[in-house]
Amino acid sequence: MKKFLHIENIYVSYGSIDALKSVSLHIEEGEVVTVLGANGAGKSTLLRCISGLVPLRQGDIFLLDKSLKDSPPHDIVQNGISHSPEGRKVFATLTIEENLNLGAYVRRKHTREIQQAKEHIFDLFPILKKRRRQLAGTLSGGEQQMLAMGRALMSNPRILLLDEPSLGLSPLIVKHVFEIIREINSQGVSILLVEQNARKALGVANRGYVLETGKISISGTSTELKSNQKVQEAYLGGSALKKHQL
Amino acid sequence: MQVVIEQIINGLTIGSFYALIALGYSMVYGILKLINFAHGDFFTLGSYVGYTVLVFASAALTAYFGIWGMIAIAMLVAAISVALVGLIVERMAYRPIYASGRLPAVVSALGASIVIQNSIMIIWGPRYQAYPAALIPNIPLQILGFNISLLQLLILVMSFILMLSLYYVIQKTTFGAAIRATALDRDTAALMGINFNKVILFIFILGPALGAITGVMVGMYYRQISFTMGWNYGLKAFTATILGGIGNLPGAMLGGLILGTLEMLGGAYISSAWKDVFVFLILILVLIFRPTGILGEKIAEKV
Ligand SMILES: Nc1ncnc2c1ncn2[C@@H]1O[C@H](COP(=O)(O)OP(=O)(O)OP(=O)(O)O)[C@@H](O)[C@H]1O
Ligand SMILES: [Mg+2]
Numbered sequence: 127m128k129k130f131l132h133i134e135n136i137y138v139s140y141g142s143i144d145a146l147k148s149v150s151l152h153i154e155e156g157e158v159v160t161v162l163g164a165n166g167a168g169k170s171t172l173l174r175c176i177s178g179l180v181p182l183r184q185g186d187i188f189l190l191d192k193s194l195k196d197s198p199p200h201d202i203v204q205n206g207i208s209h210s211p212e213g214r215k216v217f218a219t220l221t222i223e224e225n226l227n228l229g230a231y232v233r234r235k236h237t238r239e240i241q242q243a244k245e246h247i248f249d250l251f252p253i254l255k256k257r258r259r260q261l262a263g264t265l266s267g268g269e270q271q272m273l274a275m276g277r278a279l280m281s282n283p284r285i286l287l288l289d290e291p292s293l294g295l296s297p298l299i300v301k302h303v304f305e306i307i308r309e310i311n312s313q314g315v316s317i318l319l320v321e322q323n324a325r326k327a328l329g330v331a332n333r334g335y336v337l338e339t340g341k342i343s344i345s346g347t348s349t350e351l352k353s354n355q356k357v358q359e360a361y362l363g364g365s366a367l368k369k370h371q372l
Numbered sequence: 373m374q375v376v377i378e379q380i381i382n383g384l385t386i387g388s389f390y391a392l393i394a395l396g397y398s399m400v401y402g403i404l405k406l407i408n409f410a411h412g413d414f415f416t417l418g419s420y421v422g423y424t425v426l427v428f429a430s431a432a433l434t435a436y437f438g439i440w441g442m443i444a445i446a447m448l449v450a451a452i453s454v455a456l457v458g459l460i461v462e463r464m465a466y467r468p469i470y471a472s473g474r475l476p477a478v479v480s481a482l483g484a485s486i487v488i489q490n491s492i493m494i495i496w497g498p499r500y501q502a503y504p505a506a507l508i509p510n511i512p513l514q515i516l517g518f519n520i521s522l523l524q525l526l527i528l529v530m531s532f533i534l535m536l537s538l539y540y541v542i543q544k545t546t547f548g549a550a551i552r553a554t555a556l557d558r559d560t561a562a563l564m565g566i567n568f569n570k571v572i573l574f575i576f577i578l579g580p581a582l583g584a585i586t587g588v589m590v591g592m593y594y595r596q597i598s599f600t601m602g603w604n605y606g607l608k609a610f611t612a613t614i615l616g617g618i619g620n621l622p623g624a625m626l627g628g629l630i631l632g633t634l635e636m637l638g639g640a641y642i643s644s645a646w647k648d649v650f651v652f653l654i655l656i657l658v659l660i661f662r663p664t665g666i667l668g669e670k671i672a673e674k675v
Contacts, residue, residue, distance in 0.1 A: 179559050199562035208563075215560040217553045224549045232565035234546050281565065 129188070130155045130316060131176070131207070131285055136185030138168075138175050145171040147340045149185075153285065158307070158317045160327040160348075162361050163337035169320040170212050172337070173287045176318075177209045178202045189285075204232045208283035212290050212320075214274040218263030222254055225262050225273055229280030240280070247276040250306060268299035275306065285316045292323050304330055324361035328352050336361070378518055379640045380633055385524055385593070387632020388531035392586040393609035394616070394624035395538060396579030402555035402619035403575055404470070406477045410461055410484035411583060412606020416599060417457060417488060418450040418584020419591045420496050425449050426504055439507060447588045451581040457488070458580030462572065485602075492599040500598050503591040527589050534582065535625050542621050551575070555619060608635075611655045617668025626666060 129152040138146040145168045153159045163169050174180045176187055178199040187194045189205055197205070208229075217225050226247060230240045248255035251272040257265070262273055271291055278286055288307070292300040304326050311317050311330075321327035328334060328348045336344040336357060344354060351357050393415050400408040425446040434442050465484040469476045511522040542548040554561040554571045562568060590605070591597050612631045616623025631651060639647035658665065 174559075177563055179562065198567070199559075200565045200567045203563065203565035211560055211563060215557055217556050217560070219556065220549060220552060227546055228549055228553055228561075228564045228566070231546065231550060277564075 129153075130157075130190065131318070132188040133172075133176070134186050134188065136175065136187065137183040138171055138180055139183055145340055146175070149337070149340070149342055151335050151342065151345070153316050153318055155284075156311070156314065156316055157333065158311050158319060158331045160319045160321055160331035160334040161337055162321065162324050162327060162334060162351075162357070164360075165322075166339075167337040168340045169337055170289055173209060173211075173289050173318070173320060176202070176207065176287060200232070203281055203283075206282075206284035207287065208278040208281045208285070209287040210274045210278040210289065210291065212293070214267075214270045216262040216265070216270045216273050216277070219261055221259055222262055222265070222273055223258040225277050226254070226258075226280050229277035230282075232281050239282075243280050243282060247279060250279075250309070251276050268295050268302075271295060271299070271303060272306075275303075275310075279310065279315075283315060285318065286310065287318050287320075289320045290322060291319075292321065292326065300326065324357070374518065375640075376637075378520070379636050381518065381520055381524070381528075383633030383636030384629055385527055385632070386636065387612075387629040388528060388535070389586050389590055389593075389605065389628070390609045390612045390632050391535060391625045391628025392531060392582050393605055394612040394628045395535075395621060396583050397606075397610055397613045398616075398619055398621055398624040399551075399575040399579050401613070402621075403551070403558075403571060404466070404477075405474065406466065407481060407610070408466075408579075409478070409481040409606070410465070410488055411579065412602030412604075412609070413485050413488035413492070414454050414458055414580040414602075415583040415587045415590075415605055416597070416602035417492055417587070418454045418580075419587030419597045419601070420492055420501070420599075421450040421453050421584065422446040422588030423496075423501055423503055423591055423597060426507055429507075434507070439509065443508070443588070443592070447585045450584040450588050454584035454587075455577045455581040458576045459573070461488075462576040489599055489602065496599065498599065500596050503595045503597070505595060508592050523592060527593060530589070534585070538578070538582075539622060539625070547574075608651060611651055613665075614655060615658050615665055617665030620665065620667045623665055623667035630666075 131153040133149060133151050136146055136149050137144065149172065151159070161169050161172060171180060175182060178194065178197055178201070182195055189207065192205070194202055194205070217228065226244055227240065230243055233239060253269055254273060254276060262270065265273060275288070275291065291303050291307070295303065300323065307317060307319065307330055319327055319331060328351055331348050333347050334345065334351045335342050344351065344357060346354070352362070393411065396411045396414065397408060400406055400411070426442065429442045437445060461484050465480045466477060469480055508523065513520055513522055513525065542551060550561065550566045551571055551574065553564065554566055554568065558568060608631060609628065612627035613624050614627070615631060616625070616627025631654065634654065635647050635651055638650040
């Protein structure tokens, strides 16, 4: 079977720092795949490199048969890979509606489709509809996360890259974010989810990888990972402890 | 009162020169965080190109297109040729060093400015040149009892049309939103599918073109042009940019209009010898009391 998104033995460095070393992973069509790892493990780098924001030093990335290695970011979105970055990164001084329109920038000529996509996003996140003319910077953290996800969906992607969508949100909002992730996936979008909240991530994912200082140390189905002792100690126990400390 | 209002009209005229030049500074700064010191020289170059077109416009051409038609042609030729120079400067002086930080870019911008200024001197000579007086009619008008020349009226109307069109493109179109998004966050804008190189292309065509058209207007308004005038106008326009809030385009327009008006009123009622001092006094006061400028945004980002 042909792999949908296939990352093959990639190396990425920032100057003398090696951020990713010999990383390989893949996503099948319709899957939710999660990448777990501590701070600085290289999770964001992995997503940024799929999107073309960070160059590969070695290795290659394929979408079906097509190599994405030398594609600039705007071509990669065009190919159906959309990225909701870490820290949400909404355009604070643009309105919510302008943010959404920019999400559909690659199909800006198709006004009717964009209108439909926007209606769809508004169904998913009713709060955005009410506040469409307000500046994105006036939204709360949770609302900004909704906007960031909605914006990423506006390009009608086949694969959605989500970088820590639960970061800094209250438990109730986190729960909602994960419900939305499930919903997006059920509509046929494959998802690569980077999370520090391992419990939630493994709850929604089919498979997962653990990234440790730039290398993949463990991989398997979510069930396998949940029962893996190292994962339990480092990520599940760890996050329970964190919650406890908070 | 009559005189005050006429001074304000004069102020708005030179203010719109500053505003149009300021837009070029502000666009480049917004996207690249680079102060394009060569921008004042784009303005001068446009003025000289327009001068050449008007001087060499034969009687036959003028008879065919009319005087206003010739002026429009002069502006168009100036805008196109200076936009080309703008693209070349971007390619040769800026693009190779974007990655090396801000300071090298400033030095490179100063270098580009010197090269353009000296090229103008070599091509057109170091002496003042005069726009052909016979060609450009200075018809005095009386509007609501105020004295204003036809030329001045046209300059004001045209400047406002240019500013409003740019305002519309930047604030109301999707491409304009893409430019604003790129100015806010280049990486995230790229994730939306916005091609950074196209944004660069746009600002390095439009900024120099607006500067060049302003150069022709200044030539017609003051008649006399010199190869060093880009320095003075550039500095004033840059002050206007800071006054309005650097990177903010409506701010650049507002800053230019305010600056021009204050300069005129200060020159008329306090001392004309000191009018440049007012301008830089304003710059210093703004930098002290409101460094983000009149319309500059408070940098508030939720993490
Ligand atoms: N622009 C950069 N320049 C230099 N080093 C960088 C840069 N971006 C990331 N790094 C380094 O690369 C490594 C991986 O960073 P990355 O942001 O990918 O980690 P992460 O797993 O996403 O961490 P977090 O959970 O904190 O978001 C880190 O050591 C980081 O310091
Ligand atoms: Mg990260």
